Amino acid sequence: MKTIAYLGPPGTFSHEAAVTWRRRLEPEREKEVEELLACPELPGVVDAVKNHRAMAGILPVENSIEGAVNLTLDLLLEEMELQIIGEVILPINHCLLSQADDINAVREVWSHPQALAQCRRYLAAVLPWAKIKAVTSTAEAAGEALKRPDLAAIASSFAASLYRLPILAQDIQDYSGNKTRFWVVGREAPSLTGPYKTSLVVAAPANRPGTLYTILKDFAEAGINLTRIESRPTKKELGEYLFFIDCEGRCDEAPLNEVLAGLKSRTVLLRILGTYALG
Amino acid sequence: MKTIAYLGPPGTFSHEAAVTWRRRLEPEREKEVEELLACPELPGVVDAVKNHRAMAGILPVENSIEGAVNLTLDLLLEEMELQIIGEVILPINHCLLSQADDINAVREVWSHPQALAQCRRYLAAVLPWAKIKAVTSTAEAAGEALKRPDLAAIASSFAASLYRLPILAQDIQDYSGNKTRFWVVGREAPSLTGPYKTSLVVAAPANRPGTLYTILKDFAEAGINLTRIESRPTKKELGEYLFFIDCEGRCDEAPLNEVLAGLKSRTVLLRILGTYALG
Numbered sequence: 001m002k003t004i005a006y007l008g009p010p011g012t013f014s015h016e017a018a019v020t021w022r023r024r025l026e027p028e029r030e031k032e033v034e035e036l037l038a039c040p041e042l043p044g045v046v047d048a049v050k051n052h053r054a055m056a057g058i059l060p061v062e063n064s065i066e067g068a069v070n071l072t073l074d075l076l077l078e079e080m081e082l083q084i085i086g087e088v089i090l091p092i093n094h095c096l097l098s099q100a101d102d103i104n105a106v107r108e109v110w111s112h113p114q115a116l117a118q119c120r121r122y123l124a125a126v127l128p129w130a131k132i133k134a135v136t137s138t139a140e141a142a143g144e145a146l147k148r149p150d151l152a153a154i155a156s157s158f159a160a161s162l163y164r165l166p167i168l169a170q171d172i173q174d175y176s177g178n179k180t181r182f183w184v185v186g187r188e189a190p191s192l193t194g195p196y197k198t199s200l201v202v203a204a205p206a207n208r209p210g211t212l213y214t215i216l217k218d219f220a221e222a223g224i225n226l227t228r229i230e231s232r233p234t235k236k237e238l239g240e241y242l243f244f245i246d247c248e249g250r251c252d253e254a255p256l257n258e259v260l261a262g263l264k265s266r267t268v269l270l271r272i273l274g275t276y277a278l279g
Numbered sequence: 280m281k282t283i284a285y286l287g288p289p290g291t292f293s294h295e296a297a298v299t300w301r302r303r304l305e306p307e308r309e310k311e312v313e314e315l316l317a318c319p320e321l322p323g324v325v326d327a328v329k330n331h332r333a334m335a336g337i338l339p340v341e342n343s344i345e346g347a348v349n350l351t352l353d354l355l356l357e358e359m360e361l362q363i364i365g366e367v368i369l370p371i372n373h374c375l376l377s378q379a380d381d382i383n384a385v386r387e388v389w390s391h392p393q394a395l396a397q398c399r400r401y402l403a404a405v406l407p408w409a410k411i412k413a414v415t416s417t418a419e420a421a422g423e424a425l426k427r428p429d430l431a432a433i434a435s436s437f438a439a440s441l442y443r444l445p446i447l448a449q450d451i452q453d454y455s456g457n458k459t460r461f462w463v464v465g466r467e468a469p470s471l472t473g474p475y476k477t478s479l480v481v482a483a484p485a486n487r488p489g490t491l492y493t494i495l496k497d498f499a500e501a502g503i504n505l506t507r508i509e510s511r512p513t514k515k516e517l518g519e520y521l522f523f524i525d526c527e528g529r530c531d532e533a534p535l536n537e538v539l540a541g542l543k544s545r546t547v548l549l550r551i552l553g554t555y556a557l558g
Contacts, residue, residue, distance in 0.1 A: 064517040067510075070346055089517065179517040212508060213495040220492040227518060229491060231346075231509055238343040238368065238458040239506060 005048035006058040008038025011139030011159035017088040017182040018058045019158075024086075025190055046075050049082060049185055056085065056186040063092070063180045066114060068230050072183065073244055076273055077201060077232075079185075084199050084274030086184035086192070094119050094173045097165040098145050098152035106130055106168070110141035111154035119154055122172040127152075181279070192277035197227065198251045199276075200260070203234065203242050203269040212243060218262055222255040224248060242269070251275045284327035285337040287317025290418030290438035296367040296461040297337045298437075303365075304469055325354050328361060328464055335364065335465040342371070342459045345393060347509050351462065352523055355552055356480060356511075358464075363478050363553030365463035365471070373398050373452045376444040377424050377431035385409055385447070389420035390433035398433055401451040406431075460558070471556035475529045476506065478555075479539070482513065482521045482548035491522060497541055501534040503527060521548065530554045 004022060007014040018036050037054055039045045048054040059072040076082065094115055100106045109116070109127060113134040116123070123132065130152075135141050141153035142163045152168060153159070160167050183199075204211035219226055228246040249256040251272050264270050283301060286293040297315050316333055318324045324336040338351040355361065373394055379385045388395070388406060392413040395402070402411065409431075414420050420432035421442045431447060432438070439446050462478075483490035498505055507525040528535040530551050543549050 062512070062517070064512050064519075065514045067349055067512045175514055177516055181517060212505070213492070213499040216492040216495060226491070228520070229510060231507075233341070233343050233346045235344045235454055237456055238341070238460060240343075241507070 003035045003037050003048075003054040004056045004058065005037045005039050005045045005054035007042055007045055007060070007137075008040060009137060009139045009143065010036075010038055011142050011155065011162045012137050013090055013092065013156060013158075013180055014058050014060060014182065015139070015162075016156060016158040017060075017090055017180075020088050020090065021056070021058065021086060021182075021184050024088075024192070042071050043075060046079055046082065046185070049187070050079065056184050057082075058088070059183045059185060061087075061181050061183045062228075062230075063114075063178070065118060065175055065178055070232065073230065073232050076183075076185070077242070077271075082185045082187065083189070083272075084183045084276055085186040085189040086276045087197070087279035088182045088184065089279045090180050090182070092118075092173070092178040092180055093157065093171050094154050095157050095160060095167045096152050096169040096172055097142055097155055097160050097163070098168050099149040099166060100152065100168065103127065103168055105150065106152045107150040108133060108148075109152050109154060110135050110144055112136065112138045112141070115154045118173045118175065118178065121174045126169070126172075183274075184276075185274075189274065189276060194250075195248065195278050196250045196275055197246055197278055198249060198256060199244070199246050199273040200251075201242050201244050201269065201271045201273060202263065202267050203240075204267060215243070215263065215267070218259045219247060222259050224256055224259060244273075282314045282316050282327075282333040283335045283337065284316040284318050284324045284333035286321055286324055286339070286416075287319060288416060288418045288422065289315075289317055290421050290434065290441045291416050292369055292371065292435060292437075292459055293337050293339060293461065294418070294441075295435060295437040296339075296369055296459075299367050299369065300335070300337065300365060300463050303471070321350050321354060325358055325361065325464070328466070329358065335463050336361075337367070338462045338464060340366075340460050340462045341507075341509075342393075342457070344397060344454055344457055349511065352509065352511050355462070355464070356521070356550075361464045361466065362468070362551075363462045363555055364465040364468040365555045366476070366558035367461045367463065368558045369459050369461070371397075371452065371457040371459050372436065372450050373433050374436050374439060374446045375431050375448040375451055376421055376434050376439050376442070377447050378428040378445060379431065379447065382406065382447055384429065385431045386429040387412060387427075388431050388433060389414050389423055391415065391417050391420070394433045397452045397454065397457065400453040405448070405451075462553075463555075464553075468553065468555060473529075474527065474557050475554055476525055476557055477528060477530045477535060478523070478525050478552040479530075480521055480523050480548065480550045480552060481542065481546050483546060494522070494542065494546070497538045498526060501538050503535055503538060523552075
C-alpha cells in the first residue's frame, strides 16, 4: 500500500507535488497515477494517512508570496501520530489554458483566488475584457475549460498535460520566483540521504516573544542555522504564541540533539515534527 | 474632519472597534455614528486615510484563534505615509441573532466562515438540523436575519443592537478568551498617556531566521520586552522573510531609540510603523 494522499482535484499543485515526491522515491515508476488519492480538503489528507489509506500525505506549508499555510501548521500540531518525512519545493508557474483559438477568443478566466491575484497585472494588460471568476482550485478551472472553449483557466503546465488543454500563454504571474513548499507527512521516514532538516514546535513558559530570544540563543551558540520561524497563536489567550522552527541537522545527532535536550527542560511544549532530507 | 474608516458593512467587529476607538478619544460623543465610514475591503480603509477622507482607519491585525491578518501586515508595509496611532483589543463573543420565536424555529444559520468555524461544536449540538451558509461578514448575515425570521445570524451583541435583532443565545463560541486586536492607522498620533508600544518591520541582511537571533539580542540586552513577532515572506524568494515586531516603549525614548539606531546600521530594512498607547 503505497498510496500518496493530496489536496485534489487532480491537476492541483499538491497533485504535482505528490508526483514529484513519488518520483524521488521510485524514479522508475513515474507514470502510474492510480496510487495517488485526491482528497477534497486538507484535514482529509491527514485522515487518509492516519487511517492507513495512504502511506504519505502532501500538505502545502508556505508560499513565497502568500506566506504560511496556517491550516497545515494547526493540523500538524494536533496530530501526534504523524511526522514530517520529507519536503517538496515546486516552482509555481501559472499558465493560461484554453481550447480557444487565441487569446482574443477568451471571454472568461477562472482560477483559484490566489492564482488570480498573482496574475492580476497580466490579466488587466492582456485580457481587460474578460470576466474573472474565482473557483476553489486551479484544477477545477482547468476541468471547466475542457467544457467551454470561450473560457481560460489559470493553472499549471502539469494541469495542461493532465487535462490535455492547450497552453495559450505561460509564466503569466506578476512576481517571478514564486514557489510553494510542501511537507510530506507519514508514519515512517524513507531512507534518503542528507543534508537533513528538522522541524519542531516550541512554546516558551512566559509565552512572550521576549523569551524566544533565549531559545534562539541555544541554536546560535551551537552553530545551528535556522531556516524558518513562524508564530501561531496558542488559541488560549491573545499574546500567547507557539513557534514553528525549521533548522538544519538531524534531531538524533549532535549538535541538534543536545540543544533539544536542553530546551526540553526549559519549555512548556517541545515537539519534534520530523527530521527529513532537504527537498 | 474626524471620520474613522473601517471594514464594513455596519455591524462588523471592525465597526465596533471604530466606535471603541472614538469613545477613547472623545468619551462624551459616544452615540454619533455618522462620522464612521464603512469600506467594503481592507485596501479601501487604507485609501480612505491616504486620501484624507478619514483621519483614522481600523485594521484587524491578529485574532487569538486565527492568528495574524496577513493582508493588514502586507498593506502597512506598502503604505509609507501611514503610521499606527493606536490599538483596540475587542473580546469576540459570538451571539445567535434571529427574529425566530425560539431556537427550534431556526432553519438556517448564516455568518462569516471564521465565525461559523469558531461555533462549529455549538451548532452541531444545538442546531444539528440547520443549513449553514457562509457569507462575507457577520454583519451581512445580521442584515439577512432582519428579512427572514427562519434565519439566524452569528454576529456580535453590537450588531444585535445596531440591527435591533433579538439575541437567542450568547457566548456560543467553542473556545473562550477569543479576542481580536486592531491597529488604528492615521497620519498623526493622538496625545494619549502610556504605557506605550512600538511596532516595526525588520529584514536581516542574510535573510535567514538565524540572524533573527542577533536582532532579538539587542532588545534582550536593553531589557526591552517583545510582545509579538510575526514573519512574512519578502515575496522575492522562498526562505526570505521580514519580521513584524511589537515591543514595549516609545521609539523616540531610551532605551528603544538606542536599540533602533544600532539596528539601522546592520539591517537591510528597518521601518517604524508607529509608537502608540497600549489598547
